Amino acid sequence: MDLVEESPYRFRIDRHDPMRVPGVVFASRSLLPDAGADKSLEQVANVATLPGIVDASYAMPDVHWGYGFPIGGVAATDVEQDGVVSPGGVGFDISCGVRLLAADLDRTELDGRLEPLMDGLGAATPRGMGKGAVWHLSKDSELDAVLRGGSRYAVERGFGVERDLVRCEDYGAVDDANPAQVSERAVERGARQVGSLGSGNHFLEVQAVEEVYDDRVATAFGLRPGQVCVMIHSGSRGLGHQICTDYVRGMAKVMTRHGIHVPDRQLACAPVSSHEGRAYLGAMAAAANYARANRQLLAAAARKVFERETGRGLDLVYDISHNLAKIETHDVDGARRSLCVHRKGATRALPPGHPDLPDDLRDVGQPVLIPGSMGTGSYVLTGVPGAPAFASTCHGAGRVQSRKQAVKAERGQDPRRQLAAQDIAVRGASRRGLAEEMPAAYKDVSAVVEAAEGAGLCRRVARLVPVGVVKG
Ligand code: 5GP
Ligand code: MN
Ligand code: MN
Incomplete structure (x- = not known):
């Protein structure tokens, strides 16, 4: 490449x-993926072939291999030009x-209280595969309300306060969720997991603000040095x-009918305006609301x-x-x-x-x-x-080692023991699960953020350090 x-x-x-457009990779030389071990830059080029793509196929500094699209990828298609x-x-x-909550508490005030706090958080956070959830839905109509209402519904049911919604993307729920486009199998899998962490890379972490780079912005966010x-x-x-x-399966079947050819089957897609495209976006929005309710419930348990x-x-x-995929208005070559x-x-x-803030x-x-x-x-x-x-940036440090490696x-x-030696308390996760997630498995987050x-x-506001972690 x-x-x-x-x-x-x-x-x-x-x-x-x-x-159809060039690829653009935001990274320092040392952060560029090793072409021999990671095909994500080929994936950036593959994404650039999608119908209706505008500007460029972008990669963020944490880019690494993913299913079809790279993880750390951004691509926008023009809805009116048969974009997919x-x-x-x-x-x-x-x-x-990710959801971040801040306590009116200084890190030093945790002295002597961390272990019971971590025990409590560990016990209150359902995690792993199929091991219960914060919320036991009483009937199917409740899941429907979650899929339509996201965090708003969770708050309505007492799992949080109105002010939370002001600090949620989309005020806690996306419009246009269409639960009718969600398969029965998906509903079955989701019904017993509302308010659960999941496995591996997912976590609930107690952190402390180690450094503030911009006082004014940090204060507006509700953050100060030393804060838990x-x-x-x-x-x-x-x-x-x-x-x-x-939907990958369904779209793969109809792509040729829409005259779409892609270099990788994992890039299955359909025009946004097609039946399949709209169905996916409706189901995706329902899942987005489920995810927001999930984080709202996990936060309620932690609180x-x-x-x-x-x-x-x-x-x-x-x-x-x-x-996520979102329909947004942007300037492209001088036109909205x-x-x-x-x-x-x-x-x-x-x-x-920005008006959406x-x-x-x-x-x-x-x-x-x-x-x-x-x-x-x-x-x-x-x-x-x-x-x-x-208006996009990275999402994490990004993997450099596969789980197996x-x-x-x-x-x-x-x-x-290695984490304990750094005074980081760990709850949950098997030994293997922890090994998969050790810092060496990821790029250096500071280098990623600098790039x-x-x-x-984007611009730096604050850096947080781990104090204790509940791992999925
Ligand atoms: P992903 O959404 O790609 O699974 O993960 C996002 C990012 O979370 C990863 O790129 C990694 O940098 C970060 N991450 C994974 N596990 C942990 C953890 O236990 N604690 C923190 N603070 N970050 C993690
Ligand atoms: Mn995830
Ligand atoms: Mn994630």
């Missing part, structure tokens, strides 16, 4: 047939995302996974434990997804166009002044939540004006 360095944090893959939507451009964990926070990373569980599976163990509440800083923006392992980053964030921009790893740190960023890639690298060592900022995608 030939890369042209356009500027220090921006590389171009020149357009060649059958690409692709389930692989959203990913299997629809609306997987809780970060939750989870998504739409079996429901989203099944929807992705269903109870926090209040009991520390006497303090948890205020929502923000809740944002990093696997309606685009289907796919962000897969990429985070929306609205700049200051709540009043109390209007002057500072959207909080962008970037988990790093359970052993290193995580970041809070904000959007910047005039950024490329449709990570387990092999940890052989003979005890990951729990994202250097490329003009």
